Amino acid sequence: MGPTKQVRVAIACQGGGSHTAFTSGVLQTLLAELPGDVSVVAISGTSGGAMCAALAWDGLVRGDTQLACRKLQKFWEAISASEPWDQILNQALLNLVTLRNYMVLPEVSPYMVPPWGEDRFRAILEQHFNFAELRELAKKKDAPALQIGAVEVLTGHFEVFTGVDLCVESLLASAAIPEMFRAVQVPGKGAYWDGLFSQNPPIHDLTDHNIHELWLIQINPSTCARVPVDTHEIVDRRNELSGNLAMEQELNQIAQINRLIALGHLSGTKYHPIQVHRIRLEQDLDYSSKLDRRPAFLEELRQYGHAQARWFLDERAGDLATAAALGSSRRAGAKSR
Secondary structure, three states: OOOOOOEEEEEEEOOOHHHHHHHHHHHHHHHHOOOOOEEEEEEEEEOHHHHHHHHHHHHHOOOOHHHHHHHHHHHHHHHOOOOHHHHHHHHHHHHHHHHHOOOOOOOOOHHHOOOHHHHHHHHHHHHHOOHHHHHHHOOOOOOOEEEEEEEEOOOOOEEEEEHHHOOHHHHHHHOOOOOOOOOEEEOOOEEEEEHHHOOOOOOHHHHHHOOOEEEEEEOOOOOOOOOOOOHHHHHHHHHHHHHHHHHHHHHHHHHHHHHHHHOOOOOOOOOOOOEEEEEEOOOOOOHHHHHOOOHHHHHHHHHHHHHHHHHHHHHHHHHHHHHHHHHHHHHHHHHHO
């Protein structure tokens, strides 16, 4: 029996604030229990998904998946509102967002208040990444690719920062929600806002890495149970749809390429089908909880991510076993004829 064919996989991490603690749990399990036939050749993310993608990539580019798992764990512990003063601030912010659902409140520009939140976030990122070292590692010929989504404020250009571009500003830019953070000036680039306005997450460029499978960690639900009627329900659904719009368009492009290949309109070694798998956050959570940093809430999401990732890996293994059995049966039938 010859060597097992390596399946080239790209992982895409959708953004969603605190909900991406779920992504952290998914990635920890995927990397810790990565099937032997799988090679992760690229990973992308936007906003909170960008943080998780970059932390996972930090381990992947060093060939150390356990390091990636530890970094994901420590980062979310640092982000959580564990100190008494931070717990008070976290609850005050959640109360304010909830209050806005029921009454008109004055809008406050992030340029009218001190950038304490951004400064703290910057400090946490600098503690968890050696950016200069990672930029050098990204230049290795066999290094897995990293793609971080953001949007340039003045031109509206959808930017994808790669591993060789990685810096604290590019990560801050991908998570700079306009209502809460000032635009982030990326050295040599421009001023950027949250990548949720653009590619959430970047998918199109992942196909350039000759991938066989795309594993999408999806935060925003594709469907809802009923038509929203209350103001806060309408806002929640609008945010879900806007967060999914670019993602679904890029997935449709992959589906179209797969159809053209199946019809024989595309051929050659450059083209092959790409299987898309979604690992979904399937909990009924409102928009305000994307800002919730309570340790218990983040840990619940992370554990749920572990469970969803294990379910996905088990299902994938079962599908592969079924496909192999069918292939053997067809070959045996052909020989008997």
